[in-house]
Amino acid sequence: MATDPAARPASRERGLPAPALIPIAGLVWWVTGFLPWILSGLGHDVLSRLGTPLAAVPLFTGHVSELLVGSGVGGLTAGFVPLLGRGRRASRIAAVAAGVTLTVMIVVMQSRSALGGTDGRVLDGLTALVVLVSVVALAIGLLATAGRAGIGIAGAALAGAAPVWLPAVLSQVGLDGPGAFQHVTDVARWVGAAMLAASLATIGLRRVARLVWWPVAIVLAWIVSPTVTAAAYIEPMLRPGMGLPDMLGEHLSATLDVWRMAASPGVRPLTPWIVAIVAGVVISLVLDRVRAKDHPVPAEP
Incomplete structure (x- = not known):
C-alpha cells in the first residue's frame, strides 16, 4: 500500500x-x-x-x-x-x-x-x-x-561499551563501596546484554538479508571490551623511558597478544551474550508477527 x-x-x-x-x-x-x-x-x-x-x-x-x-x-x-x-x-x-x-x-x-x-x-x-x-x-x-540495520549496528557498539562505561559512572555516584564491585559489574554486563538484544531486534529477521548484519553487530559489540583492555595494558609502555621508539614493535606485539586473550570466549561470562542473542531472536519474531498483522500481504487473484 x-x-x-x-x-x-x-x-x-x-x-x-x-x-x-x-x-x-x-x-x-x-x-x-x-x-x-x-x-x-x-x-x-x-x-x-x-x-x-x-x-x-x-x-x-x-x-x-x-x-x-x-x-x-x-x-x-x-x-x-x-x-x-x-x-x-x-x-x-x-x-x-x-x-x-x-x-x-x-x-x-x-x-x-x-x-x-x-x-x-x-x-x-x-x-x-x-x-x-x-x-x-x-x-x-x-x-x-x-535505517534499522544501521541503528542496530551502532547500538551494538554502544552495547559493547556499556560494561566498561557504566561501572565508571556508577562509581562516581557512590555505588562502588566494599563488596559492591561485583554487583556493579554484573549490572553493567546485563545492561549491555539488554542493549545488544534491542539492537539485534532493531535489525530484525523479517528479511533474510538482514541476517548478514547480526554477526557484524555481535562481533562489533564483542571486541569493544578487549580493545579497552589492550589499551590499558600498553599505556605504561608508551611513557618516556620505556625504550621508545626501539621497543615499540615488541610493545605492540605484546598488546596484540593481550587483545587476543581478552577477546577469547573463556575470559568472560557467556550467559549474558547467549541471553541477548536469544532475546533478540524472540523479540524479532514477535515484532515480525505484529507487523504482518498490521500490514498483511494481499492475496494473489
Whole structure:
C-alpha cells in the first residue's frame, strides 16, 4: 500500500533544523562520553594536587583507557543525533560532524592548556588518540541514519561499551563501596546484554538479508571490551623511558597478544551474550508477527 503523499511533507517537517544539531552533537559527545570524568569534578582530586587547572578531558598519562572509552562512547552517541533533525540526511550528518569536530578542538585545546607542563610528546599522542577514536566512533554511530540495520549496528557498539562505561559512572555516584564491585559489574554486563538484544531486534529477521548484519553487530559489540583492555595494558609502555621508539614493535606485539586473550570466549561470562542473542531472536519474531498483522500481504487473484 503506497504512503499518502500528503503525509510526506509533514513527516519531513518534524524534528530540529540542521544547524540546531551542531551544539547538541558537541554536548552529547562530551557529556555522554566523559560523564565519569565530569562527575568526578573534572579531575579536581587529581589535578588540584598537581597545581593545575581543571581539564575538560583527562589528557594525561594514566587515563588512556578513559580517553578511549570517552571518545568512543561520545562518538557513538553523537552519531544518533541526526535522528533528531529534519531535512536532508547529508545536511544533518554535516551538522553533527561539525559539532563534534568543534567540541573536540575546544576540549583538547583547553585540556592541553591546563596540562601545559606535561611532556609535549605525551599530549600529542593522547590528542591523536582522542581525535582518531572520535572519528571512527562517529562514523559507526552515523550508521544509525541508514535505517534499522544501521541503528542496530551502532547500538551494538554502544552495547559493547556499556560494561566498561557504566561501572565508571556508577562509581562516581557512590555505588562502588566494599563488596559492591561485583554487583556493579554484573549490572553493567546485563545492561549491555539488554542493549545488544534491542539492537539485534532493531535489525530484525523479517528479511533474510538482514541476517548478514547480526554477526557484524555481535562481533562489533564483542571486541569493544578487549580493545579497552589492550589499551590499558600498553599505556605504561608508551611513557618516556620505556625504550621508545626501539621497543615499540615488541610493545605492540605484546598488546596484540593481550587483545587476543581478552577477546577469547573463556575470559568472560557467556550467559549474558547467549541471553541477548536469544532475546533478540524472540523479540524479532514477535515484532515480525505484529507487523504482518498490521500490514498483511494481499492475496494473489
